[in-house]
Amino acid sequence: MPDDMLKIRPKLNDIADLILDASHDAIVIIDETYKIILFNRGAENIFQYESAEIIDHDIDQLIPVQFQIRHNTFISEFEKSPESSRLMNDRSGVTGLKKNGAEFTAEILESPGQS
Numbered sequence: 001m002p003d004d005m006l007k008i009r010p011k012l013n014d015i016a017d018l019i020l021d022a023s024h025d026a027i028v029i030i031d032e033t034y035k036i037i038l039f040n041r042g043a044e045n046i047f048q049y050e051s052a053e054i055i056d057h058d059i060d061q062l063i064p065v066q067f068q069i070r071h072n073t074f075i076s077e078f079e080k081s082p083e084s085s086r087l088m089n090d091r092s093g094v095t096g097l098k099k100n101g102a103e104f105t106a107e108i109l110e111s112p113g114q115s
Contacts, residue, residue, distance in 0.1 A: 020038070022041075026046045027043060034072065036054055036057055036062075046096070046098075046104075061097070063097055064097045067094075
């Protein structure tokens with residue numbers, strides 16, 4: 001990597017962090033084991049969890065029990081598909097679960113991570 005890029009990369013990471021924090025939308029990123037690895041301020045506001053208390057927990061903690069198996073099936077199918085992104089609510093809506101147990105309808109955009 002050229003020296004110029006090495007100097008720019010930290011600045012780009014800082015900019016990305018600012019964008020994530022400024023977003024009112026929930027941005028939740030999971031790893032290949034469905035553990036939450038990023039939970040932005042918008043997600044904190046919507047799901048009512050602090051980032052520190054949800055990071056490293058399974059994504060199922062944000063999905064009502066009755067939808068967890070179906071949700072994990074859709075994630076697994078998407079990982080195998082050639083699509084670069086898709087709206088999960090194309091499958092008749094997604095239900096999220098707040099910390100206090102309240103359910104809500106959500107619009108989710110799935111996008112595969114970089115390996």
